[in-house]
Amino acid sequence: MTIRINLCFSSNPSSLRTLSVDGHFSFDEVHHAAKDFGNRFQLLPLAVLYPKSVSDIATTIRHIWQMGPNSELTVAARGHSHSLQGQAQAHQGVVINMESLQGPKMHVYTGNNPYVDASGGELWIDILRECLEYGLAPKSWTDYLHLTVGGTLSNAGVSGQAFRHGPQISNVHQMEVVTGKGEVLNCSEKQNSDLFHSVLGGLGQFGIITRARISLEPAPDMVKWIRVLYSDFTTFAADQERLIGAESTFDYIEGFVIINRTGLLNNWRSSFNPQDPVQASQFHSDGRTLYCLELAKYFNRDRADALNEVSAWSPIFWFSLSKLLRKP
Ligand SMILES: Cc1cc2nc3c(=O)[nH]c(=O)nc-3n(C[C@H](O)[C@H](O)[C@H](O)COP(=O)(O)OP(=O)(O)OC[C@H]3O[C@@H](n4cnc5c(N)ncnc54)[C@H](O)[C@@H]3O)c2cc1C
Incomplete structure (x- = not known):
């Protein structure tokens, strides 16, 4: 009864x-x-x-x-x-x-293989801020950081570091998950590995991520950030492949497509050589489909010579730019 x-x-x-x-x-x-x-x-x-x-x-x-x-x-x-x-x-x-969700409280572990333990509801921007206090940063990011740990680990989490480190789901050591039966389980490659691999990229269908242990690396002091616009897809794709495959290359490489309907070029001029404002002003792209490579090279103050490694790629940029600057 x-x-x-x-x-x-x-x-x-x-x-x-x-x-x-x-x-x-x-x-x-x-x-x-x-x-x-x-x-x-x-x-x-x-x-x-x-x-x-x-x-x-x-x-x-x-x-x-x-x-x-x-x-x-x-x-x-x-x-x-x-x-x-x-x-x-x-x-x-x-x-x-x-x-x-208040907790578990975010905790950064330093050492040879640093990581951070963060709640599933934590925003990546807050994780970054906390890690920077220790001179560290997540290895793999999203472009936009106002997303939660659980939200992106349920998808993939992709940005310009993925070519080197894989998406965010490839940079998780372990998680705490509430299963569909209401159990709270820890999982990793070695422990409850089916759950671990199902939840990562599982679109929230296999459990709720309440905590994740995320791999970190030393954060650079400085970064050189470059955007290159292309009008020709084949050149764009070839350059991207070449940069990704090169031994000494950028730390961040991402390509995307832009339909320039909104005069957005004004926002892009900073990507051009500041000594070359005349060429930038000749850039006609309204209504055209453009392709963009966004690149960044990290370096520390004591290794400012790394900047020269970036300069080694400048022929690619100038070649692409010179093609672009030709009127359609
Ligand atoms: C402006 C913008 C920029 C973006 N930039 C990028 C980018 O640079 N790279 C990229 O990869 N993606 C990007 N995205 C896509 C984004 O990563 C996904 O939409 C992501 O799911 C959003 O995270 P969220 O915290 O808003 O999750 P939500 O939209 O709230 O949830 C997404 C999914 O995850 C599930 N979920 C949420 N939390 C948990 C949890 N704790 N445990 C289990 N499941 C959970 C939800 O049920 C849902 O199925 C972007 C999206 C927008 C709108």
Whole structure:
């Protein structure tokens, strides 16, 4: 009899209200959780959980698991909601607002193989700030840093360091994950490795990342940053391949496509040689598809000669630029 009552009680979504959590549930103010960066899908959840602890997440998921297969209540972790297609939304389900998770506190470990332990709801920009206090930085980044650890590790996390270090998911030593049954498990290459490999790049379908151990490297003192525009895709792709394959090359190499509809060239002039404003002003690109290589070379004050290694590539830039500067 008791069991039947419990089952009936717990299969009712409103039973979430009875859960004892350190944070809180919101059942009324849920509209913001039905939006993301893409602004294309609006899936209204039943409730939003603002967890303070990992146990809040585990308690909630365990409760939903115990509702059994007849329950249609879905769960989605929400990082910084920069998804484009509603991936962090849960129609009439529970959205877990990962940024409110307080802990585990971020901790940087120095030494020969430095790493940082960070919460799944931590923003990469805050990780970078903390690591820089120790002269360290993550090996692999995203271009845009106002994204969460859990959000990008559920995708891949790609930027200009990926050609050397792989995407962010290749630079994680271990994670703490809340599984679909509400268990809290540690996982790594060696421990619960199926879970580890499923969760990384798993689009939030295999568990919720509550902590990740992220590989670090010494942060450079200075960086030389260069952008090169191309009008010809073949030249652009060949240069990119050449730079990626070269032994002594840049530390950051990323290529992308631009459709110049907005006079954005004004923002790009800083990429040209400041001694060459005349050539830059001859640049006609309105309405054209352009290709851009974004490159950076790291160096420390005591190795300023590394700048000369960059200069060795200048023939590529000037060749490309000279092609570009020809009017279409
Ligand atoms: C302006 C902008 C710039 C971007 N720049 C880059 C870039 O440079 N490089 C790049 O690789 N990508 C980039 N992206 C894409 C971005 O990495 C992904 O959209 C990423 O998922 C967003 O992170 P988020 O914290 O906003 O996650 P959300 O959008 O909130 O969530 C994304 C997915 O991860 C799941 N999830 C969130 N947190 C967790 C967690 N703790 N555990 C398990 N699953 C979780 C969600 O349920 C959802 O499925 C960019 C997107 C935008 C809008």
